[in-house]
Amino acid sequence: MEYVDTHVHLDDARYDADREAVLERARAEGVGTLVSIGTSLEDSRWAAEFVRGREGLHAAVGVHPELASGYDPARRGEFEALLRDPKVVAVGEVGLDAHRPGADLELQERVLRDMLALARGAGRPLVVHVREAVGRLLEVLREDWDPALGGVFHCFSGDLATARAAMDLNFDLAVGGVLTFKNAGALREVVAGVPLERLVLETDGPWLAPQERRGGRNEPAYVPSVARCLAGIKGLPLERVAEQTTANARRLFRLGAVQGGAEQTRGWA
Numbered sequence: 001m002e003y004v005d006t007h008v009h010l011d012d013a014r015y016d017a018d019r020e021a022v023l024e025r026a027r028a029e030g031v032g033t034l035v036s037i038g039t040s041l042e043d044s045r046w047a048a049e050f051v052r053g054r055e056g057l058h059a060a061v062g063v064h065p066e067l068a069s070g071y072d073p074a075r076r077g078e079f080e081a082l083l084r085d086p087k088v089v090a091v092g093e094v095g096l097d098a099h100r101p102g103a104d105l106e107l108q109e110r111v112l113r114d115m116l117a118l119a120r121g122a123g124r125p126l127v128v129h130v131r132e133a134v135g136r137l138l139e140v141l142r143e144d145w146d147p148a149l150g151g152v153f154h155c156f157s158g159d160l161a162t163a164r165a166a167m168d169l170n171f172d173l174a175v176g177g178v179l180t181f182k183n184a185g186a187l188r189e190v191v192a193g194v195p196l197e198r199l200v201l202e203t204d205g206p207w208l209a210p211q212e213r214r215g216g217r218n219e220p221a222y223v224p225s226v227a228r229c230l231a232g233i234k235g236l237p238l239e240r241v242a243e244q245t246t247a248n249a250r251r252l253f254r255l256g257a258v259q260g261g262a263e264q265t266r267g268w269a
């Protein structure tokens with residue numbers, strides 16, 4: 001079975017001691033394809049460089065809303081340069097996050113709109129991070145986004161109405177370790193109502209390890225435990241969930257099909 005980890009932070013220092021072993025374990029579990037996500041110019045550059053020449057590995061570049069104050073719009077050209085690489089398959093993670101007291105949502109929104117322009121210019125899908133600000137985020141997307149480019153709401157945790165609003169804007173929904181948490185019954189109910197064709201898998205490693213490892217370091221090798229949980233929710237065989245979520249992720253990030261072991265990433269004109 002083949003899985004895609006659509007959201008992992010491979011740059012994180014918690015992988016420094018055993019990054020290659022992490023990737024090896026992932027491959028052994030069928031997770032040979034993944035997207036390493038950026039949250040700043042620095043780690044975006046790291047991700048783009050790390051995935052170069054590595055089959056199955058891809059990068060996303062962008063500015064996380066909680067790091068908005070570290071973004072210098074004068075350096076947008078450096079993101080544009082990273083996006084010329086076909087291995088850089090998306091812009092993200094970008095969005096709005098009102099969780100922390102004193103969060104500067106006006107600043108976050110300015111940076112978000114800059115990131116939307118970046119993605120539109122590069123013709124790339126969007127990896128969205130949103131916490132406690134989904135109403136405003138949907139407004140910004142309706143005003144300033146091209147749904148034809150696609151995208152994903154990472155670590156989806158909203159209600160069914162939010163899921164529908166995101167899907168109306170042509171976003172897929174990503175589920176990870178949180179889906180397996182004992183206290184995530186409400187999320188499992190929402191996910192039961194979302195078509196399998198709009199769901200992708202992620203870890204958000206090193207954060208949010210699944211229930212059986214909750215609190216520990218997460219890594220791409222744990223994607224199958226999310227898939228097993230999703231198969232239970234949908235009442236479907238694991239094979240079907242693996243196949244469909246992998247196809248969804250390949251569509252979302254425009255990844256070529258694996259043929260004879262050689263993966264082709266489609267280039268952008």
Ligand SMILES: [Zn+2]
Nearest residue numbers: 007037093204
């Ligand atoms: Zn993340």
